[in-house]
Amino acid sequence: PDTGQLLDAYVAGINHVLATAEPLPPEFPLTGAAAPAPWTRADSLSWMLLMAWDLSAQSHRNELTRLRLAQQLDQASIDDLRPPYPGDPRPAMANYVERYRLLGVGAKKPRNDAAPKAHSALGEEPSAERSGEHWALAIGTGEGIGSNNWVVSGAHTRSGLPLLANDPHLGLYAPSTWYAARISAPGIEAAGATMPGVPYIIIGRTRNVAWGVTNTGPDVQDLYIERLRPDDHAQYQTPDGYQRFQERVETIHVKGQAPVTHTVRSTRHGPVLSGLTPAIDQALASDAHVLSMRWTALDGDDATLRAVRHMNRAANADEFIAALRDWTVVQQSFVFADVHGVIGMLAPGRVPVRRADNDLRGLTPAPGWDARYDWVGHIAFEDLPRVINPPDGLIVTANHKITRPGYAPHLTHEWFLPYRAQRIDSLLRARKDHTVESFAAIQADVTSLAARDLIAALNALQPLIQPDTPAGRLALERLSAWDGAMRADAPEPLLLHAWLRALRQRIFGDDLAEVAPDLVATSELTLPLLNVLRGLATARKWCDDQRTARTETCAQLAQESLDATVAELAATSGKDFLGLRWGDVHRAQIDHRPFSAVPVPRSLFGHDIEVGGDSFTVNVAQLSLRADAPYTTRHAASIRLVFDLAPEGGDRWIYPGGQSGNPLSPHYDDLLRRWQRVELLPLRPGPGQAPTPAR
Numbered sequence: 001p002d003t004g005q006l007l008d009a010y011v012a013g014i015n016h017v018l019a020t021a022e023p024l025p026p027e028f029p030l031t032g033a034a035a036p037a038p039w040t041r042a043d044s045l046s047w048m049l050l051m052a053w054d055l056s057a058q059s060h061r062n063e064l065t066r067l068r069l070a071q072q073l074d075q076a077s078i079d080d081l082r083p084p085y086p087g088d089p090r091p092a093m094a095n096y097v098e099r100y101r102l103l104g105v106g107a108k109k110p111r112n113d114a115a116p117k118a119h120s121a122l123g124e125e126p127s128a129e130r131s132g133e134h135w136a137l138a139i140g141t142g143e144g145i146g147s148n149n150w151v152v153s154g155a156h157t158r159s160g161l162p163l164l165a166n167d168p169h170l171g172l173y174a175p176s177t178w179y180a181a182r183i184s185a186p187g188i189e190a191a192g193a194t195m196p197g198v199p200y201i202i203i204g205r206t207r208n209v210a211w212g213v214t215n216t217g218p219d220v221q222d223l224y225i226e227r228l229r230p231d232d233h234a235q236y237q238t239p240d241g242y243q244r245f246q247e248r249v250e251t252i253h254v255k256g257q258a259p260v261t262h263t264v265r266s267t268r269h270g271p272v273l274s275g276l277t278p279a280i281d282q283a284l285a286s287d288a289h290v291l292s293m294r295w296t297a298l299d300g301d302d303a304t305l306r307a308v309r310h311m312n313r314a315a316n317a318d319e320f321i322a323a324l325r326d327w328t329v330v331q332q333s334f335v336f337a338d339v340h341g342v343i344g345m346l347a348p349g350r351v352p353v354r355r356a357d358n359d360l361r362g363l364t365p366a367p368g369w370d371a372r373y374d375w376v377g378h379i380a381f382e383d384l385p386r387v388i389n390p391p392d393g394l395i396v397t398a399n400h401k402i403t404r405p406g407y408a409p410h411l412t413h414e415w416f417l418p419y420r421a422q423r424i425d426s427l428l429r430a431r432k433d434h435t436v437e438s439f440a441a442i443q444a445d446v447t448s449l450a451a452r453d454l455i456a457a458l459n460a461l462q463p464l465i466q467p468d469t470p471a472g473r474l475a476l477e478r479l480s481a482w483d484g485a486m487r488a489d490a491p492e493p494l495l496l497h498a499w500l501r502a503l504r505q506r507i508f509g510d511d512l513a514e515v516a517p518d519l520v521a522t523s524e525l526t527l528p529l530l531n532v533l534r535g536l537a538t539a540r541k542w543c544d545d546q547r548t549a550r551t552e553t554c555a556q557l558a559q560e561s562l563d564a565t566v567a568e569l570a571a572t573s574g575k576d577f578l579g580l581r582w583g584d585v586h587r588a589q590i591d592h593r594p595f596s597a598v599p600v601p602r603s604l605f606g607h608d609i610e611v612g613g614d615s616f617t618v619n620v621a622q623l624s625l626r627a628d629a630p631y632t633t634r635h636a637a638s639i640r641l642v643f644d645l646a647p648e649g650g651d652r653w654i655y656p657g658g659q660s661g662n663p664l665s666p667h668y669d670d671l672l673r674r675w676q677r678v679e680l681l682p683l684r685p686g687p688g689q690a691p692t693p694a695r
Helices: 002-020 027-031 041-056 058-069 075-081 096-103 278-284 304-311 318-322 419-429 438-444 451-461 470-481 492-522 524-533 554-573 599-605 670-676
Strands: 147-152 163-171 178-183 186-193 202-203 209-215 221-228 232-238 240-242 245-251 260-266 291-294 332-337 343-344 352-354 375-378 386-388 395-397 587-592 607-610 635-637 640-644 652-654
Touching: 002 304, 027 202, 041 304, 058 075, 058 221, 058 492, 075 524, 096 178, 147 209, 147 240, 147 332, 147 343, 147 419, 163 209, 163 332, 202 640, 209 318, 209 451, 209 640, 245 670, 304 332, 318 332, 318 343, 318 419, 332 395, 343 395, 375 587, 395 419, 419 438, 419 451, 451 470, 451 492, 451 524, 470 492, 470 554, 492 554, 524 554, 587 599, 607 670
Parallel strands: none
Antiparallel strands: 147 163, 147 395, 163 635, 163 640, 178 186, 186 202, 202 209, 209 332, 221 232, 221 291, 232 240, 245 260, 332 343, 343 386, 352 375, 587 607, 640 652
16 A cells, blocks of 8 residues: 555656646647646556566567477477577477477478479578568567676675676667656665656665666466367367457547557457467468467566565665565566675566476467466565575676576576676676776677677688688688677678678578568577587588579588678678778667657657677677668667765766757757767766766
8 A cells, every 4th residue: 555655646746747847848749649648557557567578578479489480390490490598408398390280270381301492593582571571570589689787796896895787778769768866755765767657766776775687588478379169269268168258348549530449358378469460370370279378467466566665765685685575577687785795686576387297398389278388376486596695706697597507496498698698707707806987898898709609610611611702801811810899990790790691591591481581680590500500400401502403511601601791791882891890880779759750850859879789799789680771779778877885986877868858958869979988977976076967
């Protein structure tokens, strides 16, 4: 009740401003939109659910990808494309490709290496238009997305007290997803980052405790293939026989047109996804079944707002840990520290427990009428991953595997690759006198360990790669000597990513056929590519182009792709290799909501700025790999924060755009260049510092 009363007070404050503020932001008069409706409790809670969706949707998208691939590949080939986390064994699974065939799910027969070769132009990249439709389910995913946070004990700092850093990676938008704020009231002093519509500080500190978050990435969504009753499609099969779908009707009001109604169906697992997009229906390819989804965020009550309230009031690490017990909506890896020198990591959130006889492991859609695929509870709070005061005094999470050997509960088989975490760890161990400034320098780091691995794998094919042109030979020589730093002013990052883009299409395009424009263009396939180049992906001859009469090798494809890439870059840029700059094409595009969808206002309200980095650098700038803008990034550090627990320390922050959401304000974009340069601003005044200017 007390949390509800405080939420009501917050809602009342929003509505007071809506009722009295003049004028409304320019988006309203420019679009002719009516004034916003009064804010409600449900709006704040729904905003938290939408953030949970953004952080959880990778689970069901990965399942849909396997379902789509099962239409044309055998399971061993899919395993090559979806390899286990480095060092982990491949999870034992039933033959779901054969099972889908027997169920009549999916429209195509799996292909194999015995398929006849068709003659076509080498390296031709099928367009999304030729493939019929874009595989929209992969939008927003990628192997490099996520966040970084880390904390070190006083043994690693100049002050002798902990330092903590966090930079969550989200979509780039204007106005910003975040804004910096301070709360000062009886019993609470908190500062950091929050979101419009959500009370309290989400990432930040109290007087005595600081914290940061990254997405843990557990498998919290399962898709179910629900079998329809043949003579009555209003019913679906369960372990106890057929039962009717639950239904509700949603009404969507459309300006200038009649309202649109949509019937939402739900099963015992959750909402039905079939019929939402053509891509979902294309993946299932069955009139006798529908897909439903179970998601932990839709299970029972949610006390996350209460958790955030108590986080904002925590006086020490123990109180902060106690507050996290109520964190429910989406599992996050919290690192924290207090002024007494305690550092720790805890990953709270609701994570499902699957049965031991679940032979699909939550990795691909399961028959909904088979009870062995139902969840049997959630992991207890006491069993969630945690580390308190580790002996080495360092904790890093970057969406990589955070569980240690022997950890029993299952979180996921699909962690992000550990490149960012490895780079952060090495930079932290390089010195023992860290400061706020050295932490900001780590946040600015653009060295890609993935690039180093890829260059090493390509160099291992030598001397078989022999470019035909002097420019190709110079490019290979420069890449071989390169340190993997994705600097905006350097040519090597552009050459490498253009080469890899062409090479991925040459290696995987023929095998993926009509899925290639979607899957190759929206996923970096970094680990599968490394495994192919290293000879570890053996389900089929990936480098042999099925569309040609000859038998290609990986070295041949690499050489031909490099020569073609160097020639194309010279033709399109009008420059030789050494005159290229990564930042000319690798630009952060910060879309305005909603004007970036309209050509004329887009340039006035959105932002476009060159950046370094790539999908695997600490200073992340994920490549979109879209055909029209393959090197543009729309996903990067949405805010950077550094917290110093020393009394004389100064906390820092920066994010792209500005503190104001009003495009006519001078503070709408005054932080953009600082964010580009990773120049952090004071969050609260330290000794001798002036207060941060009001925004």
